[in-house]
Every structure is written in structure tokens, then in C-alpha cells.
Amino acid sequence: KNEVxxxxxxxxxxxxxxxxxxxxxxxxxxxxxxxxxxxxxxxxSLFMLSSGKKKHGRLIATINIQEKHSSLHITASHxxxxxxxxxxxxxxxxxxGQGTTLQVKP
Amino acid sequence: DTGVSQDPRHKITKRGQNVTFxxxxxxxxxxxxxxxxxxxxxxxxxxxxxxxxxxxxxxxLSDRFSAERPKGSFSTLEIQRTEQGDSAMYLCASxxxxxxxxxxxxxxxxxxx
Numbered sequence: 001k002n003e004v005x006x007x008x009x010x011x012x013x014x015x016x017x018x019x020x021x022x023x024x025x026x027x028x029x030x031x032x033x034x035x036x037x038x039x040x041x042x043x044x045s046l047f048m049l050s051s052g053k054k055k056h057g058r059l060i061a062t063i064n065i066q067e068k069h070s071s072l073h074i075t076a077s078h079x080x081x082x083x084x085x086x087x088x089x090x091x092x093x094x095x096x097g098q099g100t101t102l103q104v105k106p
Numbered sequence: 107d108t109g110v111s112q113d114p115r116h117k118i119t120k121r122g123q124n125v126t127f128x129x130x131x132x133x134x135x136x137x138x139x140x141x142x143x144x145x146x147x148x149x150x151x152x153x154x155x156x157x158x159x160x161x162x163x164x165x166x167l168s169d170r171f172s173a174e175r176p177k178g179s180f181s182t183l184e185i186q187r188t189e190q191g192d193s194a195m196y197l198c199a200s201x202x203x204x205x206x207x208x209x210x211x212x213x214x215x216x217x218x219x
Contacts, residue, residue: 033208043149043197043210086148093162094139094199094208096148 003027006087006097013104019074021100023087026068033094034061034072035086043086046072077104112198112211119188119218126184127214131200138181139208140173141197142166149197155181188218 004025013019023032034046047054047061049070054061058077063070074081082104087097111130119125131138136157141149152171153163157178170188175181185192195215201208 035210042212043199045207045209048207088149088208093151093154094141095151096141098148 002098003095004087004089004097006085006100008100009098010101011103013077013102015078015104015106017077017104019077019081019102019104021072021085021087021102023070023072023097024068025070025087025089025095027089027091027095029089029091031090032063032070033088033090034070035088037084037086037099039083046085074102079104079106110198110200110209110211112196112214114214115212116215117217119216121190121218122187124184124186125188125216126182127196127216128180128182129198129200129211130180131198132209133179135200135202135209136178137201137203138175139199140181140183141199143195143197143213144193152183152196185216188216190218192216193218 007022031048031050033048035043036046037043049061049063058075060073084099084101086099088094113128117125139154140152142152143149151164152167153173155175158175170186173183193216195213197213198211199208
């Protein structure tokens, strides 16, 4: 079993829909990162969390340390949100989930 | 400082040749990570440095792979006697502690033919 699991692996949504991507982990962490990767592109950091909730524009990230679970929400999704979203946890090194491929259709 | 930079962006090499990649982290970051990513997969940890010390090396990293960060600034990743299975995107990231945001380079895409 991977130390970081994401669900779903693939997600297709219509423009405007509310989207949730989940991340569960099984190790002790100091922080959790949500990252975005566009096809052929580099990785961009969206959030770094160690507790609670953060919001940036239409993106919201939450973490529950006791349950070892985090969620990334996208409100009013747009085709430009189409990308791979990756959860990674800090344990000294970064351990990555497999990523969630999101496609938002107009 | 424009972020983490990697060189080259693309490398095509014949099987059996040696290749070397370079990563220049954000200057004040003391942690530097190397990852490998194949199509459709999340990045896999290879190794990381705190300053010039290599703190951990993945079991995925065979003895054909070696990484250095001699002055605690830029790092190099060398692959000797490349194999087709080495074809992947090699990513570098840096941060200044475990609890700060990590910044990623654009990666070096290696193709072994």
C-alpha cells in the first residue's frame, strides 16, 4: 500500500461544477502539499498545510491531522483548471501521491 | 532569483552512454530533492540533500546513479551506462526546511534510445 493515496485517479467535470480531490496518508508528517502539474509542464505548489484550512481564489485545501486526510476543492471549475493535481507529504523528504488527472469540459 | 532551474530541459542519449543533469535551487534553500516521474505516475523519490550532505537515497537508485551537491548550492545527477528504463522526467525541488513550500524545476526529460 502506498504511503500517500489519492482519489479519484481520474475526474471529468463540466465547467462550473464543484470538485473535490482527496488525499490520505499513513505516515507522520510535518506538512502536506497540494501541487498542480499541467501536461508537459513543471510542478507548481498550490498549498502547504500543517493544520486547518487555506483558501486561494477558487481553491480551498483542508487537512485533518487526526484522520490523516486532506481534501482539495475547486469551486466554479473552469477548463483551465484541467491538470494533474498531486498531494505530497513532508517527512524529511516529500512523498508523492499518484496524482489525480482532472479534465474540465466547457 | 527566478526559481529552481534545471539543465538541460531535454536529453536524448544512446543506451550505454553516461548523462549528467544539473539543478540550481533557490539560493537560500538548504534542502534539494531529486525525483523521477514516468508518464501517468506521480514523482518517485530518488535522493535528497541538506546543504552538501546527502541524507537519503532511494532503493530505486541503482549504483549507476550518483548525485552530488559539493558546495551546498547546485546539484548534479549522473546516470552511467544508461538503459531504456531510465527514460523519464527528472525533477529537482528545493525548500529551506521540512515545513516550507517546495519549489520545483521544469525537469529534464531523458530519452534513452
